[in-house]
Amino acid sequence: DAGITQSPRYKITETGRQVTLMCHQTWSHSYMFWYRQDLGHGLRLIYYSAAADITDKGEVPDGYVVSRSKTENFPLTLESATRSQTSVYFCASSESSGGSEPQHFGDGTRLSIL
Amino acid sequence: LAKTTQPISMDSYEGQEVNITCSHNNIATNDYITWYQQFPSQGPRFIIQGYKTKVTNEVASLFIPADRKSSTLSLPRVSLSDTAVYYCLVGPPIMDSNYQLIWGAGTKLIIKP
Numbered sequence: 619d620a621g622i623t624q625s626p627r628y629k630i631t632e633t634g635r636q637v638t639l640m641c642h643q644t645w646s647h648s649y650m651f652w653y654r655q656d657l658g659h660g661l662r663l664i665y666y667s668a669a670a671d672i673t674d675k676g677e678v679p680d681g682y683v684v685s686r687s688k689t690e691n692f693p694l695t696l697e698s699a700t701r702s703q704t705s706v707y708f709c710a711s712s713e714s715s716g717g718s719e720p721q722h723f724g725d726g727t728r729l730s731i732l
Numbered sequence: 733l734a735k736t737t738q739p740i741s742m743d744s745y746e747g748q749e750v751n752i753t754c755s756h757n758n759i760a761t762n763d764y765i766t767w768y769q770q771f772p773s774q775g776p777r778f779i780i781q782g783y784k785t786k787v788t789n790e791v792a793s794l795f796i797p798a799d800r801k802s803s804t805l806s807l808p809r810v811s812l813s814d815t816a817v818y819y820c821l822v823g824p825p826i827m828d829s830n831y832q833l834i835w836g837a838g839t840k841l842i843i844k845p
Binding site: 717 | 763765766773774775778781819821822823824825826827828833835836837838
C-alpha cells in the first residue's frame with residue numbers, strides 16, 4: 619500500500635546528542651514536509667522540499683537540518699538536541715507545496731529530550 | 733500572512749450536525765482553505781478543501797462566504813468516532829518564503845452518547 623512511514627515512533631535522547639528522524643513515502647510525491655506539533659501551537663512547519671536536493675526553510679527551522687538525496691526519503695536531523703525540541707514530529711508529502719493539494723501525513727515521532 | 737483562529741474545543745451529541753468555524757480575516761486572493769482531522773497518536777488526515785462557495789464530499793461540507801474571511805466545516809450526524817481534533821489550514825497554491833501555509837491551533841471536538 620502507498621503511504622508515508624516515519625521511524626522511530628518514539629525516541630528518548632539527551633541534550634546535546636544528535637538524532638535523526640526518518641521519513642519514507644511511496645507515493646512519488648514531489649513535495650515533502652516536516653512539522654512539529656506542540657500543545658497550544660498546532661502544526662508548525664520546520665522545513666520542506668520540492669524535489670531531491672531542493673529544500674527550504676519553514677516557520678521554525680533553527681536547530682534542524684534536512685537532506686533529500688532521494689525523492690522518497692526526507693530525514694530530519696537535530697544536530698545538538700535541546701529540551702525545547704521535545705515535541706511530536708510529523709512528516710508529510712503532497713503533489714503541491716501549497717494549499718491546493720492535500721498533504722498526506724505519517725503517524726509521527728514522539729521525541730523526548732532529557 | 734493570514735492568521736487562522738478556531739475554537740479550542742466543542743461538545744456535541746451523537747446524531748447531531750456539528751459546525752466548526754475558522755476565522756481567517758487576512759486570507760489572500762489565491763489562498764485555499766483545507767480542513768484536516770487528527771486522532772490521538774496519528775497524523776492529520778485530509779477531510780475537505782475549498783476555495784469559495786460550498787463544497788461537499790461523502791464525509792463533510794465546507795461553507796465559504798463571499799468575503800472568504802471565514803469558513804465552516806459541517807459534519808452531518810456525528811458519531812462517537814468523530815471525536816478528534818480538527819484543523820483549519822489556509823495557504824497559497826505554491827508556497828515560498830513570503831507565502832506559507834498557516835495552520836489553525838485546532839478544535840478538539842468531543843462527541844457524547
